[in-house]
Amino acid sequence: MTTLRLQAQATVTTIAASALLFTATAPATATPGSGVEARELYRSSVDGRHFILRDITIGPGGSTGWHWHDGTVIGAVKQGTLTHYSSDCTVDFVYSAGDSIAEPSGPDHVHVGRNLGTEPVVLEVLYANPVGMPLAEDVGAPSCQIP
Template structure:
């Protein structure tokens, strides 16, 4: 039996069924290391160290759950979907980010040294930590 048609149909259906965000702006110059990931009840607790290289950004996104960031090194520029700054955070500062699709934002490293963040996520089990979104019309990504 020739399985090629079945494989092709399955691949196409998988592609069609996957949710996609048209025009999403993925991060650039970003690396992340998971320090811990633990599920308790209906919450996934994740701690990551995220590094943004000079000129890097997180890309436009929102978080399904609560997020608290600690700026370990550098200066993070943080903008919301109105293309306005909602904060510039220096080493030693803490950021509490709102959750949900109503708070699309981007973090950028406009400096010349790495920005290093310790990011603590409290997300509903089964949800991604962040959901990429298209640029809301800002002149930058």
């Protein structure tokens, strides 16, 4: 074997070992929701997109967990009050019964919804999602703190 080939194999081996070590020791960072129940009401597919209608209930003290969406999400608050935080931990909106919600897609739109009230929050949500993609991509909490 040539020296160049041996160096390339050693580099590949080092990179592979480093990747294995990192993935084996990296902590889980996702922040899953708590106190959330969802019920699918309708599903159809058109032109490479799934359209999924769900009722989502977030109990008092519950949270969606930090996440973003691959597709567009629109919905309405049927009951309760949802406090919506953007990725800088500021409240970007407080939604009450009768309000509509629209969330853009993409990892630059990380957010969390929390029920800070004493009654359940009930949402009716329509996802326009690329086929094969999850409804939400869970992510770790940002470095900022929410009260």
